[in-house]
Amino acid sequence: MAHQAHAYHMVDPSPWPLTGAISALLMTSGLATWFVYKTTTLLFLGTTLLLLTMFQWWRLIIRESTFQGHHTTPVQKGLRYGMVLFITSEVFFFIGFFWAFYHSSLAPAIELGGLWPPTGITPLDPFEVPLLNTAVPLASGVTVTWAHHSIMEGARKPALQSLTLTVLLGLYFTALQAMEYYEAPFTLADGVYGCTFFVATGFHGLHVIIGTTFSMVCLLPHTHYHFTSNHHFGFDAAAWYWHFVAVVWLFLYISIYWWGS
Amino acid sequence: MYRHIHALQQVARRTISSSVRRQLDNKVQNKQKLFQEDNGIPVHLKGGVSDALLYRTTMMLTVVGAGYVVYELVKAAFPRNKT
Numbered sequence: 001m002a003h004q005a006h007a008y009h010m011v012d013p014s015p016w017p018l019t020g021a022i023s024a025l026l027m028t029s030g031l032a033t034w035f036v037y038k039t040t041t042l043l044f045l046g047t048t049l050l051l052l053t054m055f056q057w058w059r060l061i062i063r064e065s066t067f068q069g070h071h072t073t074p075v076q077k078g079l080r081y082g083m084v085l086f087i088t089s090e091v092f093f094f095i096g097f098f099w100a101f102y103h104s105s106l107a108p109a110i111e112l113g114g115l116w117p118p119t120g121i122t123p124l125d126p127f128e129v130p131l132l133n134t135a136v137p138l139a140s141g142v143t144v145t146w147a148h149h150s151i152m153e154g155a156r157k158p159a160l161q162s163l164t165l166t167v168l169l170g171l172y173f174t175a176l177q178a179m180e181y182y183e184a185p186f187t188l189a190d191g192v193y194g195c196t197f198f199v200a201t202g203f204h205g206l207h208v209i210i211g212t213t214f215s216m217v218c219l220l221p222h223t224h225y226h227f228t229s230n231h232h233f234g235f236d237a238a239a240w241y242w243h244f245v246a247v248v249w250l251f252l253y254i255s256i257y258w259w260g261s
Numbered sequence: 262m263y264r265h266i267h268a269l270q271q272v273a274r275r276t277i278s279s280s281v282r283r284q285l286d287n288k289v290q291n292k293q294k295l296f297q298e299d300n301g302i303p304v305h306l307k308g309g310v311s312d313a314l315l316y317r318t319t320m321m322l323t324v325v326g327a328g329y330v331v332y333e334l335v336k337a338a339f340p341r342n343k344t
Contacts, residue, residue, distance in 0.1 A: 012303040012304050012305070013303065014303065014304070014305045015305070015316065015319070015320065016305070018323065019319050019320070019322075019323045022323045022326055022327050023323075023326075025326075025327070025330055026326045026327075026329075026330060029330045029333065029334070033333055033337075036337075041329075042326075042329060042330065042333065045322065045325075045326050045329070046326065048322065049319065049322050049323060049326060052315070052318070052319045052322070053319070056305065056315065056316070056319065060304055060305050063292075063296050063304050063307070063308070064304055066289060066292070066293075067289070067292045067293045067295070067296035067297070068293075068296050068297055068304070069293075069297075223285055224285070224287075224288070224289070225285075225287040225288075225289050226289065
C-alpha cells in the first residue's frame with residue numbers, strides 16, 4: 001500500500017457530490033412544477049435524494065476522520081477555514097435582507113402612508129412571544145457552550161444532557177415561531193412590511209431548523225464515543241453555526257420586531 | 262418497607278446501566294480496523310453489503326430523477342395542446 005509523504009487528505013472518489021447536485025436540480029425544478037402544474041413528484045424525489053446524499057456523505061466523512069484518521073491538524077485547519085467562510089457567506093446572505101428592510105423602513109414611501117409600520121399594519125408586540133423567542137436562543141447559546149466544555153473535559157453525561165437541551169430549545173423556538181406565523185395579523189402579501197418581515201424571519205427560521213438538525217446529528221457520534229476531548233470538529237462546527245443563528249435573531253429582533261414597530 | 266424499595270432501586274439502576282453499557286460500548290476500535298483494511302474498496306462501500314444497496318438505490322433515483330426532469334422540461338417547452 002502506497003503511503004503519502006504529506007499530511008493532507010486526498011479523498012477517494014465518491015458519488016455523493018453528483019447525487020447532491022442532481023437532488024438540487026430535482027428540488028428546484030420540482031418547485032417549479034409544483035407552482036405551475038400542482039404536481040409534487042419531482043419535489044418529493046429531490047428531497048428524498050437530498051436526504052440520502054446527506055446521510056451517506058456525512059457518514060463518509062465520519063469514516064474518513066474517526067475510523068481512518070485522515071483529519072490531521074492541517075486538514076482540520078482547512079475544515080475550520082471552510083466553515084468560517086461558509087458562515088461568513090451566510091452573514092452576507094442575511095445582510096441583503098436587512099438592507100431591503102432598512103431601505104423600505106427608513107424612508108417609508110407615500111404609498112405606505114409615509115410612516116413605518118405602514119398604515120393598516122398591526123405589528124406584533126415585541127415584548128410578548130418575540131421576547132420569549134429571544135430568551136430561548138440566548139439560553140441555547142449557554143447550553144451549547146456547556147456541552148462544549150463538557151466534551152473538552154471528557155464529561156460524557158453532562159455533554160449529552162446539555163446537547164439534548166440545546167436541541168430541545170431549538171425545537172421550542174421553531175414551535176413558537178410557527179405559532180406566531182399562524183396568529184400574525186398580517187401576511188407575506190401585505191406589501192413591503194409583510195414581505196421584509198416574513199422573508200427575513202422565514203429564512204432565519206429555516207436556518208434554525210438546519211442548526212437544530214446539525215446539533216441533533218452531533219448527538220449520534222457523541223453517544224458512539226467518536227468525539228475526543230481535543231478533537232471534535234463536527235461539534236465545533238455545529239456550535240459555531242448555532243451561535244451565528246442566535247446572533248442573526250438578535251439583529252432581527254432589534255431591527256424588525258422592536259425598532260420596526 | 263423502605264429497604265425493599267431501596268433494593269428495587271438498586272436492581273433497576275444496575276439493570277438499566279448494564280443494558281446501556283451493553284448497547285453503547287465503545288466500538289470505535291472495531292470500526293477503525295474495518296475501515297483501515299487494505300482491500301482496495303472505496304470508503305463509501307467499505308462498510309459492507311448495506312453500503313452497496315443504499316448506493317445502488319441512490320444512484321437509481323439519481324438517474325431516474327435526472328431523466329424525469331429532462332422529460333418535464335421538454336414537456337413544458339413544447340406544449341402539446343393544439344386548439
